[in-house]
Structure formats: C-alpha cells, structure tokens
Amino acid sequence: MSVFDTLTERGFIKQVSHEQEIKELLTKEQVTFYIGFDPTADSLHVGHFVGLMVMAHMQRAGHRPIALLGGGTGMVGDPSGKDDMRKMMTVETINHNIACFKKQMQKFIDFSEGKALMVNNADWLLSLNYIQLLREVGVHFSVNRMLSAECFKQRLERGLSFFEFNYMIMQSYDFWELFQKHNCVLQLGGDDQWSNVLAGADLIRRKEGKPAFCFTFKLLTTSDGRKMGKTEKGALWLDPDKTTPYEFYQYWRNIADADVENCLALLTFLPMEEVRRLGSLQDQEINQAKTILAYEVTKLVHGEQEATAAKLASEALFGSGTNLDNVPTFNVSKKEVENLSLLDILCANKVFASKSEGRRIITQKGLYLNDNVVDNIDYKITIDIQTNENILIRRGKKTYYRMLLV
Template sequence: MMNVFDTLMERGYIAQTTHEEEIRELLGKESVTFYIGFDPTADSLHVGHFVTMMFMAHMQRAGHRPIALVGGGTAMIGDPSGRTDMRQMLTKEGIEHNVSCIKKQLENFIDFSDGKAILENNADWLLDLNYVDFLREVGTHFSVNRMLTAECFKQRLEKGLSFLEFNYMLMQGYDFYVLNEKHNCIMQLGGNDQWSNMIAGMELIRRKTSKQAYAMTCALLTNSEGNKMGKTAKGAVWLDPEKTSPYEFYQYWRNVDDAEVEQCLRLLTFIPMDEVRRLSALEGAEINEAKKVLAFEVTKLVHGEEEAIKAEDATKALFGGSGDLDSMPTTELEKSLFEEGVGILSLLTQIGLTKSNGEARRLITQGGISIKNSQVSDPSIVITLDDFEDNRLIIRKGKKVYHQIKLV
C-alpha cells in the first residue's frame, strides 16, 4: 500500500515540510493525529479551503486522525497572513454564527464517527485566558526579532501592523500546543501562507515539552498566471449551495482554462493518477471531456451525487438539447407581469444579473447580454409573454453565466 506521503507528493499537495524523511517514515508506520485550522471569517468555506479539506481527507483515508480546528477565538483577532490591510473586526455573535455554519460543512466532508476525526473550537481555550499568565507561559518563548522576519508580518510592516494582529502568531502557536497536550496532535497541516505560524507552534511545543512536532503546507490552487483560483465576477466560489448554487459550482469547473485541468484533477478529486494523466493529455476539443469529469467529480464531493447529476443534466439541456433545465439558476415570476411587458434593464436587476439599471445598460451596450442566443443591442426593449417558450426564458450574461426565468 502506498504511503500517504508519496500519494500527496505525487498529486502535488505538499509545498513545504519541516522534516521530510521523518514525516514520510512516521506516516508509513503509525496513525498520526494532525490538525488543520479554519478561521470563521465568513459563514461558508470557499474553493480556497477545498484544497486543504482534500489534504485532510487523503490523510484520513490512509488511517490518520484529523482535527478540524474552527478558529472561534483567533477570528476575534484576525490573521494578518497574506493581507496588506487589517481584516474587518467581527462581532462575537457573528463569529459564533460562522462557526456553526462551517462545522456543518466540515461534518459533511470528513468522517467524525467513532472518533475517526475531532472537531475543536479554539474559543474554548483562548477566550478565557488570563492575559498576564499567557504572556508569562507563552509569550516568553517568542522572539520579537524573529517574529518580525516572518513572511506573514513583512508585507504589513510597511502599511502598519496592529499589536492586536501581532498576537495572532502566539495564539495559533498556542493552539498547536493545546492540541498536542489534549490529543497528542503532533502535526499541523495548512496552506503555504501559514508556514510562519506553523513553525511558531512547533517551536512552542519543543520549548515547553521537549517533544518533536511537525508541519506540512499544501500548495495553493492557482491559475496559469499564479493568481488564486476560486473567484468569479460575482465573487468567491463558495461551498455553501445558497451562496454558489450547485449548477454555478459545476459550471465554474466546466469552464476552467485548459492549462488548469490537470492541477484541478490532481488536487480536487480522488481520481487515480493514471486516469488524471490520461484525461490531462487530451487536446483540442477533447479536453472538454476532461472538464466534464472534473466538474462532475468536484460537484459530487461538495454537494453530493444527486446535485452533480442535476447540474450535468441542466448543462446538457442548455448546450446539447437534452437533459433537464431545472437545476439552472432560476427566478420564478408572475405571468401577469409580462402581459404588458417588463423593461430589460429592470428585469436584469430584478433577477440579480446586475446590481443596477445603469450596470444593465452598460452591459447591453457592450454586447454582454443575450436572450435565446441572440445578442441584445437595445437597452430599451421590453420583454413580453411572446419571448417565452414553454413558460421559460433563458438569459445569458457574458459567455458563461446563464439564468432562467420561469413563469408561475
């Protein structure tokens, strides 16, 4: 059986390790408890988190025990990593709401039954800390000079780093120490932007207990220009179906650039590597077959097989003339509204394709709106019942965003 470390290396997950040979040997001979942290800065995880969730899932499938740590305490501070400005301060109530939402998403993805995984919230130990005791027990082990050389602080020093955020590294390091004491957690996994914080926790464990701990970071999901993937014109691609519908989620992966297909198949699916290589080698129009597999597999993992099939059927109906359109983003409107007609500008805004009539007008004049595959050129047109077929009207925004209006 292949060592999970080799699996992770082959699939391109591992970016940095603290002790490569030791970690590989350890993961091959015993069950290791490890953790990954998720800060609840929103009420849903997004595509950027999905890579670390897959990292965690591969480890669990190989017999290792994950701890999913939700940062209800650290979110009160805000992680300065990868930021050029200070994060918006969240209320305690807002953080608690976000934590509960994220917990549900993690529970749908990681098997927490029979102690196979642990769910923790660092608010349980961080919010009741005595500040002076914390400084004496933890702060004494951190060198300010060394902290200032960390990448997570460097880019903030030019614009200003608050003392509040400066504490974040101590708190994340303390998390690792607490989980080590409580669950014998000896390894932290996370995104490559967390390297400095992970080293801090590893060092804190060594200084306080003389025990060895380890860290591994995973590669970020980036496009061919090196920018983070998971963004659309509407914003982040969320894992919450209320924020990004399963159809929109499916379409995002169906439309990735050809150059990104292999990376996405490696990192975001469990498809065997031989098949990943075969699919990635397809060229020209055939690469679309690989994109169909990618879109279906990723949607199935996040939203379940039923929703993946619905999204696939809606796509077939839209582009192939067969299948079911009901999974496409849809707005139901009263039939009576269109007896006298509705202006295209107000209609686009009403169904959420644009934020204002002004934006709708600009989009139309730039050729960005099509109805029944015909480009709309006149922003003053009125949509009536005559424009509907079988009580449906499909509007396309740009090249890839489709929205259906159904009459009721």
C-alpha cells in the same frame, strides 16, 4: 505507498518542517493532526476545499484529523496575504459562521466516534490571562524573527497593528493546546500559513522538549500563478445558496486547459493514472476531461444528484441535450413583467448581485435574452417574448438561466 507519498504525488505538498521524520511517523503510527479554519464568512469556499481534501486523504490512511474552528483567532484575523486589517466581526457573526462551517465539513470528514474531532479555539483563547500568556508563551518568541516572517513582512510598509501581531502567538498556542489535550503532533495549512505553522511546532519543541511537525499544502492557483475560485459574483462558495451547483459545475467545466490535470489531482479522488491520462488530452478531447472534473468536484461538494442535474443542464445548453429542466430556473409573474424592468427582475432573482453590477454588464453588452443582446438598462420584456415557453437569459458567455412566466 504512505499518505505522504500520495499527497506528494498529487501535488499537495509545498513546504515541510522535518520531511524524513514526518514520512516515518505517517508510515508507522496513527497520527493526530489539525488544520485551522477561521470563520471569516458564512460558508467555506473552494480554497478551503483543498484543505478538506488533504484531511480526507489523511483520514482515509488511518490518521485522525482535528478541524479547528477559529472562534478565538477569528476575533483578531490573520494578516497573512492581506493588504489591510480584516474587518472585525461580532461574536454573533463568528458563532453563526462556525455553525455553517460545521454543517459543511461533515460532508467531507467522518466525525463519528474516535475518527475525527471538531474543536473551537474560543474555548481556551477567550479565557487566557494576558500576563500568564506573556510569561508562558511570549518569552519564546523573537520579535526580530517574527518580523522577518512573510506574513508580517509584506504588511510592514502599509502598517501592521499590534492587534494583528498577536495572531502568530495565538495560532501557536492552539497547536500547544491540542498537543497537550489530544496528542496532536502535526499541523497542516495552506502555504500562506508557513510562518504560523512553523512557529507552533517550534513552540512545542521549546516548551515540551518533544517533537512536533508541520507541512503546508499549495494554494489553488492557475498555471500562471493567479488564485483560483473567483467568479463574477465573487468567491466560489461551497454553500449551494451562495454558489448554485450549476454555477459550481460550470466554473470547473470552463477552466483553462493547462489547469485541468492539477485540479483533477487536488480536487478529486480519481487514481493518478487516470488523472495523468485525462490531463494529457489535447484540443477538443480536453473537454472530456473538463466534464469529468466538473462532475467529480460537484459530486463531492453537492452530491451525485446535483452533479448529474448540473451536467444535464450544461449538456442541454452547450451540447447535444435538449432538456432544460435542470438549467437554473426562476418564476416571474405577469404583473412583475408589466411593472418592472428586466434589470429589476434579474436583481430580484439573484442573476445579478446588485443593480450596479447589472448596469455594468448591460452597458458592456454582456446580457442576452433568447440570444439577443440587451443594451438598454431600462429594457422591459415585450409582449411577443412573453408568449415564449422558455425565456433564456445569458449573462456573459456561458452563464444561463431560464425564466418562466407564471
């Protein structure tokens, strides 16, 4: 079975430029391919993880990945899937985000000698001569065709700046640059990138008269089409300081039954026979599949030790376990308890992202202290509760923290 067949069987493949040629190429040769990552935050999120899994499958099959970091394109911002123009980032912010991406990517891709490359498109985009770019590249782009692309079409009514209109040309230039320098003949991307990746392959064919290819993988969505990876605190990050391993584990442990098989196929390396078996479980048995999914994904992202700790914490709170040592824990001094409201304490310890979020959850009766609802935003911990060895905080239905008084 070729890697294209593997990706197809697992449900990754969405749109393909030259399917038969790509199948033959991936079967007969070692192919250099790339995926671009714009540094829009200081951590990768679970949406990026799908792309990293595609890269990992391709690398395991003997192909060479290029992880392209968007130090140049990040200065413009991709209009695909956005209602408004992205906020412009400083060079310092972009460089910081790139450093964070590099560290995280090395967990999933082997960048040792000859096996993969990591490059930054700022190295060539920032030094481009604009007139030269227009003459060498711009001449190959039809404005009419660009405007018909989905990434631009949905923005036309609300307004599309000339600034953003250049993004497709910049991304296409990236492909051409990597083709010339590294013999990169294949670009991959999420399905919202179809217009951009197709434009890049077309540019190489026009400029070089040689074949170049692309395909997209599907975005991580629920069975009813909604984007996955959103939590009460925002995105589901791969950085443990932004989304703890326990929160990460719990997200996958609590997904809808209908989404289990798809997530097992896309986000783990379990054999497809096992994926289909687990996905076919019904009623209470599907929880077994969710536990395996949560453990496997957390293990890939955070390591076996953190995955095991998260699993034990979950079992202590929701299953037969009794050891609370692995439940997310924070310490509070008696002075803080005496002087601060519970809301202030929970904000200081990042249980709530902000006071406004905390007030909203308390008002909606979504905060519990030792299984008792807290409905007063000015509530202070009472003397009798202070004598407890473990104070359990529950936010919503299934998010727990342990507070220790020191």
